[in-house]
Amino acid sequence: MELKLYDTLTREKRVFKPLDPANVRMYVCGPTVYDFAHIGNARPVIVFDVLFRLLRHLYGVDHVTYVRNITDVDDKINARAAEEYPGLPLNAAIRKVTEKTDKQFHEDVAALGCLPPTVEPRATEHIAEMKTLIERLVASGNAYVAEDNVLFSVPSMHDYGRLSKKPLDELIAGARVEVAPYKRDARDFVLWKPSKPGEPAWPSPAGISAPGRPGWHIECSAMSWKYLGETFDIHGGGIDLVFPHHEDEIAQSRCAFHTPVMANFWMHNGFLQVEGEKMSKSAGNFVTIRELLRGWKGHAWPGSAIRWAMLQTHYRQPIDWNIEMISRSANELLGLLNRLRAGFRAQGLVDFDQLRNALRDRKPSKEVLSTLMDDLNSPEATAAVRAHKSWNIEETIRCAADLTFLGVLKDSDIRYFAAFHAISSDVENSDKMMGLATDYQVARANNDPLFAASVLSQFDNLGLKIVEKESSLLVISKKSDNSNFDESVQRLIEERAKARVAKNWTESDRIRDELAKMGVVLKDTKDGTTWEIAR
RNA sequence: GGCCACGUGGCGGAGUGGUUACGCAACGGUCUGCAAAACCGUGUACCCCGGUUCAAUUCCGGGCGUGGCCUCCA
Structure with a gap:
């Protein structure tokens, strides 16, 4: 069974062969840390986490390097810093904003079941690498200095535009960008620009005396180079990054290293809309991961349900995020977890640790694996998770193991989600x-x-x-109540049993209603009455 | 205007040149005093028009519709 992945560059599904099976290398564009991450940001994080887990399974945990950067130099960060910490010097304020946002982001994606990447480099810690790249590009004639900016010369790269399939000469026609007068060509993009007073600034490359800061695209070229080399296996991100961000990364890296490709596979997740519209603050449909986790549309939602919902759709398809999607997923997952628990209980396994031990070191089923091997067909994978002949212990453990492999079930979910x-x-x-x-x-x-x-x-x-x-x-x-809940439930059940024997249906139904108010649902079986807590 | 996706049953959403996706909801049945839960079962879906084919939801062309990118954006 071979792993096949869709490559945006060639627009085809191909068999994935790593450059070095001992070190499979993947780079994914991470967040710009200035505010809470939204549900759209969550999609690539989840998608590539699934791929990361699959690669680790196929090549070994220690043979996959996953790099996801953190962009901590950006106009929006500067603006936010000035707004939130007006008393502080800008640089100190920026550090506060990025540190806080960075922490929030990590908490959020951990709740979504995402493993930490191997490396999470920050742009501001890789200025030296960026400057090296810029110097190389200037030396090779692919970049030039103009009014203290360094610009990449797009016409210097004859096959620029292949990833986004944009014919070079048509790029200008539709451009709505205001063209800076010092650009030699309207399509040229910034590698380095002068900093405004008070902004973060570093000594400039290419003989520029004024201090400056890097452009957006150069970060990813520099950091992927440092941790993954001149050429690597997979580069991922949202589909909206294809142009110009990834196109420009390719231009920078390939021209700096004189390589035919930057990454062998370019993978892009589809766009996420909220309630049929592009998410934006002005449209009033902006939803952050944090909101979902702590209360969206009247409910706090488990991160595992958010992840399960995402996995229902193939990563390249668009998703329209709405309340039905999440509530449906939470509901189904709750049902699955209840069945898992029932399956374990039937085996006399009631304790959380026993349950966890039963799952430890379980491999995913080959059905789930084979669906993922086909370009991460996660919807098929979820169908495979659900497939079972019965809820015997073997099927139950398999189901739980598959959910764990997909990152849907965490220890904390097993303990609490179906609580x-x-x-x-x-x-x-x-x-x-x-x-x-x-x-x-x-x-x-x-x-x-x-x-x-x-x-x-x-x-x-x-x-x-x-x-x-x-x-x-x-x-x-x-707080003052020291009575035993189980005992009082048991007592009510016994009273009801007596009423039922006496065929006093009014009384027995009254007790059932009383228990229902407590959240207890009764189940009358041949072997007597058991109870569960209502969902 | 240019480039690129997508259009599947009540809803979400895979997939396939001829055969059950799957889930949620709904409905029917078994069980039950009635329920609930559980289990079993049911629905005859593939935007429109042409073409290729013995056969198209699946391939090709056109149309209509939705969305993305072309500007910071996952």
């Missing part, structure tokens, strides 16, 4: 309490201690507490 929550009968306003309990459950599933703490303090203000019991049960009760 049941229930409330003592003397707690009022049970609907609101159930909502809060769900928030707490999601906070724990997402490994979000801050959010969990904020929910706890809300309970505290209401004179309530939440008790985590074994077998994934969260019980809300009054």
Whole structure:
């Protein structure tokens, strides 16, 4: 079975052969850190995390290098820094903004089940490499200095435009860019530009005396070079980066190194819209990962459900993100997890650690693998996860192992996502309490201690507490209440059983309703009544 | 205007030149005092018009529609 990947450059699916199987190398354009990452940013992170996991499986964990950069020099960062920390010198303010945003980003994508890349280089720490590239390009005649800028000369590269399939001469026709007068050609792009007073600045290359800062595209050429070499295996990113960003990266790297290709495979994920429109703050449909994790449209959503939802669509297809998509996925995943738990329970495995041990070191099924080998066909992979003849223990473990391989199930999800929550009968306003309990459950599933703490303090203000019991049960009760929840549920069930024997249906239904208010759902089976917590 | 995607059942969404995707929802059945849960089952989908073919949702051409890029953008 061979891995096939679609290459944007050649517009075909090809068999993937790494340059060096002992070190498979992938570069993905990461975020610009000035604000919370949005759900569109999450897509490439998830898509290439799936690929990263697949490559690690195929070539070995220690034989894959995944580089995802962090852009920390940018006009938007500068603007945000000045706005948020007006009292600080700009550079200090910028550091505050980038550090904070960087941390948020890592928390968010961890909740989405993404592994950390091998290297996460920051642009500002690779200025030297950028300057080296710029010097080379100037020396080779592919770049020139004009009014303290260094510009890449697009006409100096005869096959510029191949990735985006843009004929060179048509590039100008549609251009709406205001052309700087010092450009030799309207298509030339900036490698280095002078810094304005107060902006981050470094000594300039190419004999320019004024301090300056790098253009956007040169970062990725420099950092991929440093960590992956002049030519590497896979370069990924969102489809909107094809032009001009990736086109310009190719131009820079190939001309600097005189290589025929920069990366052997160019992979691009499709665009994500929200409720049928391009996401933008002005359209009012802007949704951040953080919002989803802490409360979007009235619910906090588990990161695993967000990931599961994304995997339903092939990475090259567009996604229209909306409430149905996420709620449907959360619902299905909850069902799957409940079945997993039931499957384990049927084997007498009720404890979380037992469950985790059963999953440890399990390989993904070959059905799931083979779907992913076909250009990451994750929708087929999700179908393979669901395929089972029965929920026997073997199928159950396979399903859980596949979900784990896909990055959907984390330890915290297994422990909390399908956690049941229930409330003592003397707690009022049970609907609101159930909502809060769900928030707490999601906070724990997402490994979000801050959010969990904020929910706890809300309970505290209401004179309530939440008790985590074994077998994934969260019980809300009054702080003063020391009674045993399980016992009181059991007592009510027994009372109901008596009423049923007496065919007193009114009384038995009343008790059932009372339990329902507590979040307890009864299941009458041949072997007697069991109970579960309502979803 | 140029370049590029996409258009599948109620919804989401794979795939295929002739055979069940899958999930959610819905409906029917088994079970049940009634439910719930569980299990079993049901739906005769492929934008329009031509062409190629024994056969097209699947290939080709045209049309219509939606979206992306051409400007910072995942």
